[in-house]
Amino acid sequence: MFNAGSQGSQTLFMGGYSSVASDAGAAKKPRQEESQPCLPVTIRTIELALAQRDGGDAELHIHGVEPGMLVLVGLVESVAHQAASIDFMLNDTTGRIKARYYVTEGEPALTGVEVGRYVSLAAAVRTTPAVHLTVTCLRPIASADEISYHMIECGHAALKLQQQSKVGDILQTTPVKKRADEDEALSSIKAAPAAPTMTDINMAPAASVVAAAPSAAKVPLQGAALRAAVLELLQQDGVSAEGVSFARFRERFSATPEGEVRSTIQGLVSDGDAYNTIDEDHFAAI
Numbered sequence: 001m002f003n004a005g006s007q008g009s010q011t012l013f014m015g016g017y018s019s020v021a022s023d024a025g026a027a028k029k030p031r032q033e034e035s036q037p038c039l040p041v042t043i044r045t046i047e048l049a050l051a052q053r054d055g056g057d058a059e060l061h062i063h064g065v066e067p068g069m070l071v072l073v074g075l076v077e078s079v080a081h082q083a084a085s086i087d088f089m090l091n092d093t094t095g096r097i098k099a100r101y102y103v104t105e106g107e108p109a110l111t112g113v114e115v116g117r118y119v120s121l122a123a124a125v126r127t128t129p130a131v132h133l134t135v136t137c138l139r140p141i142a143s144a145d146e147i148s149y150h151m152i153e154c155g156h157a158a159l160k161l162q163q164q165s166k167v168g169d170i171l172q173t174t175p176v177k178k179r180a181d182e183d184e185a186l187s188s189i190k191a192a193p194a195a196p197t198m199t200d201i202n203m204a205p206a207a208s209v210v211a212a213a214p215s216a217a218k219v220p221l222q223g224a225a226l227r228a229a230v231l232e233l234l235q236q237d238g239v240s241a242e243g244v245s246f247a248r249f250r251e252r253f254s255a256t257p258e259g260e261v262r263s264t265i266q267g268l269v270s271d272g273d274a275y276n277t278i279d280e281d282h283f284a285a286i
Contacts, residue, residue, distance in 0.1 A: 038068065038071055040071045040150060040153040041062060041071070041072060042095070043074070045094075046095075047095055063161035069122050069123070071122050073118065073141065073150040074118065074119070075090070076090065076115055076116065076119060085100050085102045087100050088113055097131065099133040101135040101138060113138065118144075119139065119140050120139055120141050120146060220256045221253065221255075227264050229253070230249065230265060230268065231273060234283060234284060235285045243277035244283055245282050
């Protein structure tokens with residue numbers, strides 16, 4: 001890991017960076033640490049976050065958080081050595097982005113930034129004068145496994161932060177409003193009539209069950225309900241040779257338009273569930 005030349009020491013941990021100020025006279029005082037969130041990401045993730053900003057001056061948020069430092073792993077495609085910086089193009093297969101590492105006077109030469117070399121780096125996103133990364137630390141990767149590990153960490157971090165964001169949205173509901181919604185839902189459940197069970201139907205007198213059912217003549221039926229009612233009438237009354245007349249259907253389903261009733265009957269005939277008997281206005285069930 002290479003230092004960017006800032007005072008103090010920076011140590012890269014598995015979960016992020018911790019900047020510790022060196023002070024020889026503060027040995028007896030509790031050590032003060034300034035934590036900086038360090039988030040593993042891909043270049044595509046950065047591009048999506050930039051596109052979702054409300055404005056050009058808005059802070060960059062990734063998965064709902066404002067990271068202090070980003071960790072990327074990618075291939076160096078081109079390198080340009082400047083007087084005070086090293087500029088290079090980074091490609092991690094999800095996208096390309098320019099990166100810049102500022103060289104401090106007296107700092108050891110930076111190694112690993114070579115064309116065709118994979119590197120792991122910690123950087124911050126800058127949008128002026130153009131979108132680029134300001135690199136803080138960089139090192140060449142030692143094994144190809146680090147590329148796979150980085151992609152796994154990117155996916156794990158994204159899922160974890162998105163889950164935390166969902167939980168935060170739920171917790172934003174005030175307890176009073178939540179309790180009111182629960183009471184309203186409970187009241188609607190209590191007010192709704194209970195559906196009769198099979199035991200209630202079996203124990204109820206046949207006359208009361210028939211009386212409780214709405215009359216097909218008073219309630220307009222459509223679709224599957226009308227088809228089932230027409231087929232039931234055919235099966236009950238169509239036992240004679242002449243079958244059931246259309247006038248009987250009009251009497252039974254007076255609340256339903258005549259055209260729908262006739263269309264339903266013709267549909268049953270076409271499907272093979274019914275047939276014409278003595279003429280086109282008499283029908284029987286198969």
